Amino acid sequence: MHIDQTEKKWIYITLVMTVVMMGVLTFYAVGSNIHPPSGFEPIDSTRLHLSEEFGEDNLGLKKNEDGSLTLTMVAARYGFYPSTVEVPVQTPIKIRIASADVLHGVHVPFTNFATMVVPGYISEVNTTFQKTGDFTLLCNEYCGLGHDHMWSRLKIVPKSSL
Amino acid sequence: MGYEMTNNDNVNGLSLANFWVGLIAITLGAVLGVYQVIERVGLFEWLDSPTLYFASVSTHGVLMGFVVTTFMIMGFGYYAATTSLKMPLPGKGLAWFGFYVSLTGTLLAAVPLLLGEASVMYTFYPPLVAHPAFYIGATLLVVGSWFWCFEMIWAMAIWKKAHPGEAVPLVHFGNTANAIMWIFTTLGVASEMLFQLIPWSLGLIETVDVGLARTLFSGTLHAIVYFWLFPAYIAMYTMVPKAIGSKLFSDEMGRIAFIMLLVISVPIGMHHLYLDPFQEAGWKFVHMFGTFLVALPTFLTGFTIIATLELAGRLHGGKGLFGWITALPWKEPLMTAVGCSMMMLTFGGFGGLVNAAYSLDTMVHNTQWITGHFHLIFAGTTIIMYFAIVYHMFPRLLGRTLYSNSLALKQLWLWFVGMLVLTLPWHYLGIIGQPRRISSAPYDSPLVEQWVPYDLGMVAGGIILLISVLMLVFNLYKTHSSEAANLVMEYAESIHPAPRVPALLNGFGFWSVVVIIYLITSYGYPIAQFFIYETFGATTWGV
Amino acid sequence: MGSITMKKIIPLSMLICLSGPVLAEPSSLVAYDKETRALIRSGSVESGQKLMKSAKCKKCHFETGISDDTDTPNIAGMSATYSFKQLKDYQDDTRSEKGMAKAVRKLSDQDISDLAAYYASQPMDKAAHDTETVPRLVHYGDPKRMVRACNSCHGQNGEGGMYDMPALNGQRIGYFIATMEEFQGDDRSNDIYWRMRDIAKELTEDEIEELANYYSAVDPEEAAD
Numbered sequence: 001m002h003i004d005q006t007e008k009k010w011i012y013i014t015l016v017m018t019v020v021m022m023g024v025l026t027f028y029a030v031g032s033n034i035h036p037p038s039g040f041e042p043i044d045s046t047r048l049h050l051s052e053e054f055g056e057d058n059l060g061l062k063k064n065e066d067g068s069l070t071l072t073m074v075a076a077r078y079g080f081y082p083s084t085v086e087v088p089v090q091t092p093i094k095i096r097i098a099s100a101d102v103l104h105g106v107h108v109p110f111t112n113f114a115t116m117v118v119p120g121y122i123s124e125v126n127t128t129f130q131k132t133g134d135f136t137l138l139c140n141e142y143c144g145l146g147h148d149h150m151w152s153r154l155k156i157v158p159k160s161s162l
Numbered sequence: 163m164g165y166e167m168t169n170n171d172n173v174n175g176l177s178l179a180n181f182w183v184g185l186i187a188i189t190l191g192a193v194l195g196v197y198q199v200i201e202r203v204g205l206f207e208w209l210d211s212p213t214l215y216f217a218s219v220s221t222h223g224v225l226m227g228f229v230v231t232t233f234m235i236m237g238f239g240y241y242a243a244t245t246s247l248k249m250p251l252p253g254k255g256l257a258w259f260g261f262y263v264s265l266t267g268t269l270l271a272a273v274p275l276l277l278g279e280a281s282v283m284y285t286f287y288p289p290l291v292a293h294p295a296f297y298i299g300a301t302l303l304v305v306g307s308w309f310w311c312f313e314m315i316w317a318m319a320i321w322k323k324a325h326p327g328e329a330v331p332l333v334h335f336g337n338t339a340n341a342i343m344w345i346f347t348t349l350g351v352a353s354e355m356l357f358q359l360i361p362w363s364l365g366l367i368e369t370v371d372v373g374l375a376r377t378l379f380s381g382t383l384h385a386i387v388y389f390w391l392f393p394a395y396i397a398m399y400t401m402v403p404k405a406i407g408s409k410l411f412s413d414e415m416g417r418i419a420f421i422m423l424l425v426i427s428v429p430i431g432m433h434h435l436y437l438d439p440f441q442e443a444g445w446k447f448v449h450m451f452g453t454f455l456v457a458l459p460t461f462l463t464g465f466t467i468i469a470t471l472e473l474a475g476r477l478h479g480g481k482g483l484f485g486w487i488t489a490l491p492w493k494e495p496l497m498t499a500v501g502c503s504m505m506m507l508t509f510g511g512f513g514g515l516v517n518a519a520y521s522l523d524t525m526v527h528n529t530q531w532i533t534g535h536f537h538l539i540f541a542g543t544t545i546i547m548y549f550a551i552v553y554h555m556f557p558r559l560l561g562r563t564l565y566s567n568s569l570a571l572k573q574l575w576l577w578f579v580g581m582l583v584l585t586l587p588w589h590y591l592g593i594i595g596q597p598r599r600i601s602s603a604p605y606d607s608p609l610v611e612q613w614v615p616y617d618l619g620m621v622a623g624g625i626i627l628l629i630s631v632l633m634l635v636f637n638l639y640k641t642h643s644s645e646a647a648n649l650v651m652e653y654a655e656s657i658h659p660a661p662r663v664p665a666l667l668n669g670f671g672f673w674s675v676v677v678i679i680y681l682i683t684s685y686g687y688p689i690a691q692f693f694i695y696e697t698f699g700a701t702t703w704g705v
Numbered sequence: 706m707g708s709i710t711m712k713k714i715i716p717l718s719m720l721i722c723l724s725g726p727v728l729a730e731p732s733s734l735v736a737y738d739k740e741t742r743a744l745i746r747s748g749s750v751e752s753g754q755k756l757m758k759s760a761k762c763k764k765c766h767f768e769t770g771i772s773d774d775t776d777t778p779n780i781a782g783m784s785a786t787y788s789f790k791q792l793k794d795y796q797d798d799t800r801s802e803k804g805m806a807k808a809v810r811k812l813s814d815q816d817i818s819d820l821a822a823y824y825a826s827q828p829m830d831k832a833a834h835d836t837e838t839v840p841r842l843v844h845y846g847d848p849k850r851m852v853r854a855c856n857s858c859h860g861q862n863g864e865g866g867m868y869d870m871p872a873l874n875g876q877r878i879g880y881f882i883a884t885m886e887e888f889q890g891d892d893r894s895n896d897i898y899w900r901m902r903d904i905a906k907e908l909t910e911d912e913i914e915e916l917a918n919y920y921s922a923v924d925p926e927e928a929a930d
């Protein structure tokens with residue numbers, strides 16, 4: 001089988017490029033613990049408001065026993081609840097969000113708070129917000145004819161004010 | 163030389179029928195596309211209607227992604243098989259039957275789509291439910307295409323028996339690789355349809371596990387783009403060099419690229435689920451590796467084709483580092499198409515690498531970046547080659563000259579320009595946060611204002627593309643009654659002809675086993691977990 | 706959160722003493738889970754018709770489900786899922802109204818399901834659309850106040866959404882306005898996750914009146930003229 005010399009060089013170059021790309025991603029995944037939101041945690045979306053974690057009382061920002069912060073939210077046609085949330089800047093925060101009905105996607109542009117919200121499963125995002133300001137949560141997965149209107153507010157405030 | 167084909171043997175009617183269904187579908191899809199971009203920008207308030215918009219987006223997606231592609235791939239495959247293998251199609255009746263099954267499915271699905279009873283997007287993710295006729299119709303469309311797959315494999319088997327030890331012509335080798343890959347990849351959506359969505363929409367089961375449905379669908383969702391891409395690559399390897407008076411740089415590298423696409427495309431689908439909660443990061447990581455591996459056959463193809471083009475350019479007298487580019491016969495539609503296709507492949511491919519990146523996808527997922535990406539790489543890179551294929555095949559199928567070569571060239575350039583105008587703003591819009599699948603943007607955010615100037619790009623792009631499609635269809639329609647001509651369908655030879663190739667590059671038995679093993683390792687547990695652990699299904703939700 | 710009966714104060718206060726954080730009751734105890742959905746599906750229109758007479762629903766709501774005074778809601782054509790929840794909420798006292806609480810006190814779950822099925826089968830009254838133009842809130846909402854379009858949840862034509870999102874068409878004007886005011890004042894709070902309370906609190910009196918005139922049916926007093 002004949003392979004041209006120049007083509008052979010190109011094959012080596014592409015293999016190196018591919019390995020480098022995979023290497024960089026592995027480095028950040030393993031080293032900096034950067035992963036997309038993942039994890040198999042089933043929950044009954046039809047009884048969400050009666051559950052302990054996603055009952056109305058437990059939604060919003062809470063400080064845990066060990067000092068860490070958890071933001072618990074619900075995605076339901078057509079909004080994210082609580083509809084206005086305040087979080088401190090430059091503080092690690094765990095966001096737990098579940099759907100009360102259908103498939104949703106949540107993304108806060110210019111942050112890495114982004115995840116699918118799938119009925120039957122709990123989504124978890126771990127992030128640290130870098131800048132203060134007023135941001136919006138936008139639903140970015142078609143969830144019905146009112147999908148356009150599904151959004152809410154996220155205020156990122158200085159650490160001292162919370 | 164070879165078998166003398168009689169009139170009864172030729173598949174011209176069969177190919178033309180398939181091609182025309184695809185062409186009608188793309189015209190209708192383009193009209194819907196223009197409606198959508200105008201509605202979405204909100205230029206005319208009387209047009210605002212989520213009901214109409216989402217029915218249109220669903221119809222547009224199904225037409226473009228499922229109907230146009232499947233039929234054109236079948237039309238291409240049948241004609242390429244018989245003209246390259248120089249033998250009649252075994253069981254042509256079966257092929258026609260498959261065509262009618264697919265057509266029936268398409269029409270069946272079209273009814274609820276157009277009536278707004280299937281506004282679930284072309285991805286039909288549950289628990290939003292459509293009328294059962296939609297799911298049944300879509301399934302029939304796929305089932306019909308399995309007949310095509312069977313024909314491709316059967317033809318190759320017959321030819322190999324009649325030509326022991328010889329290298330299967332590259333064109334058919336590619337089409338058969340595609341057929342086998344399509345069978346593997348449709349297993350995902352077929353399972354989702356048969357065991358979940360159809361019984362669920364008929365009320366036979368009350369709930370479906372949304373996580374399982376999405377996982378099964380992800381098995382189809384990526385490889386389907388390679389199903390679409392195969393004919394474009396095959397045309398680049400086997401039709402372009404001949405049309406520009408040159409030879410293919412390397413036949414073996416073509417085979418290697420096709421085999422890699424067959425083996426790697428299907429078991430990597432989980433990159434469509436990067437941001438989904440029900441899969442563990444480890445599995446997503448595994449799929450990420452495969453997703454980067456599948457970039458390799460595209461890198462290889464890029465080299466081989468550009469090398470082929472350079473050879474041709476220099477044969478035409480081009481000198482210097484880039485002189486060969488202008489020396490190429492751009493007046494040949496296949497040349498213009500491949501040139502534009504390669505340019506769009508660089509942008510679209512780069513976008514694809516971003517999407518494949520485990521950590522970067524978070525920033526672009528479900529934003530307009532994604533819409534821009536797949537329109538550029540699919541509607542751009544792939545479809546423009548489909549146009550060149552029909553410009554080349556129609557005259558030979560009909561025994562007439564192409565109605566207007568200059569119109570064809572204008573149409574291709576217009577498509578290229580329109581595609582860039584449509585998709586490049588979308589990429590940027592995605593980065594500045596615009597979500598996809600919205601019919602309006604009623605957000606209280608300064609972002610909304612920032613989006614407006616780029617939104618206008620998609621309106622301009624959509625209109626340009628519609629004009630281009632109309633030019634295409636007009637040209638081909640007029641070809642049916644143009645001057646008679648005796649044109650032959652011929653394929654490229656390679657610079658180093660290889661009448662014999664290693665068995666591994668001449669058959670798919672071994673590679674099919676590799677796919678099965680790869681599939682079990684990459685999808686086995688991710689699917690099994692839904693049956694091992696207790697999960698909660700979702701009932702049907704209307705839009 | 707409506708009236709708290711003595712029956713509830715004592716166990717609640719025990720909870721406060723015994724446990725750490727105080728957990729208020731959820732806004733509604735009704736969830737559309739598998740069992741509830743099956744129960745609602747099993748509702749019989751015939752049985753509902755009998756019950757409507759024997760349980761005296763028809764006294765205020767009439768056989769047609771269309772009332773004769775502006776403060777009593779039209780329940781004709783209300784989705785069975787919505788009516789079921791409201792009746793259960795009255796029973797659980799997560800929605801408070803003395804008359805309704807008394808009316809549903811003795812009803813079983815199946816009774817409620819049957820009544821819901823019966824009134825769902827009755828033809829809905831028509832929206833009068835008695836405004837000069839379509840109020841902007843209907844299709845566009847007001848992004849500045851995070852008020853989404855009414856029709857995003859209540860049906861593209863006001864005909865109702867899924868489960869607990871009722872039709873707005875053909876309602877009674879007085880009831881419509883009173884309901885919005887109850888959401889505003891937290892007197893009605895069985896909207897899970899504050900979905901209506903959040904919105905109602907942003908609307909002005911004029912807007913509520915305009916929406917009432919748009920969606921509601923012609924008032925019986927007016928019709929009589």
